[in-house]
Amino acid sequence: MSVRHSGIGMTSSRTRIRMIERLREQGIRDEMVLAAMGSIPRHLFVEEALASRAYEDVALPINYGQTISSPWIVGRMSELLRNGGDNLLRKVMEIGTGCGYQTAVLAKIAGEVYSIERIGPLLTRTRIRLRDLDIRNIHLKHADGMCGLPEAGPFNGIMMTAVVPEVPEILLEQLAMGGRMVFPKGNKRQYLCVIDHTAEGFVEMILDEVMFVPILPGIISR
Numbered sequence: 001m002s003v004r005h006s007g008i009g010m011t012s013s014r015t016r017i018r019m020i021e022r023l024r025e026q027g028i029r030d031e032m033v034l035a036a037m038g039s040i041p042r043h044l045f046v047e048e049a050l051a052s053r054a055y056e057d058v059a060l061p062i063n064y065g066q067t068i069s070s071p072w073i074v075g076r077m078s079e080l081l082r083n084g085g086d087n088l089l090r091k092v093m094e095i096g097t098g099c100g101y102q103t104a105v106l107a108k109i110a111g112e113v114y115s116i117e118r119i120g121p122l123l124t125r126t127r128i129r130l131r132d133l134d135i136r137n138i139h140l141k142h143a144d145g146m147c148g149l150p151e152a153g154p155f156n157g158i159m160m161t162a163v164v165p166e167v168p169e170i171l172l173e174q175l176a177m178g179g180r181m182v183f184p185k186g187n188k189r190q191y192l193c194v195i196d197h198t199a200e201g202f203v204e205m206i207l208d209e210v211m212f213v214p215i216l217p218g219i220i221s222r
Helices: 013-025 031-039 048-053 071-085 101-109 120-132
Strands: 091-095 112-117 138-142 155-160 175-186 190-198 201-210
Touching: 013 031, 013 071, 031 071, 031 101, 071 101, 071 155, 071 175, 071 190, 071 201, 091 101, 101 112, 101 120, 101 138, 112 120, 120 138, 175 201
Parallel strands: 091 112, 091 155, 112 138, 155 175
Antiparallel strands: 175 190, 190 201
């Protein structure tokens, strides 16, 4: 592994270990998720000027008005998607690739990851970053996340990384029986939610208060 990947000082593997210890203290219990986050050099997913802050528990800007979620949010959403290991994540759809950090974590805990990003230039940079990290079980799509990927579904897990007032019906149709969707919901006040697809229908639970950028329709090519 190169020096750029390993890091020194505030981007070192030791700093990564401290991040994982903090996540445990904050209540993240899923060891598979913690191992995944501990193996990924988060500083590679932010601008170099912000690399020294990559392991702080804060969201950081990544250009185009987007952010990389805080480590706690990434851990929390990932462990909710796994549902204690009860949700076998053979195929996952992520809506909002962004810088690709959450995508990389999902790739460590799922068989296949289909990730959608509406901003073309952002996706181009993320594609190079994930390729350089030799993460191979990801399919990146430049598309409107509000529509999902019906041709690739159904999915055992769906994760949305931008807030919606309500989940579009077309996305629920792509959630496999027994699968789970994790997403932020709301307007002025936002909450992390899960929807389970059960034999009785879709069951929603409202959990932690959060803050995400809003989901937007359409695509941006340049």
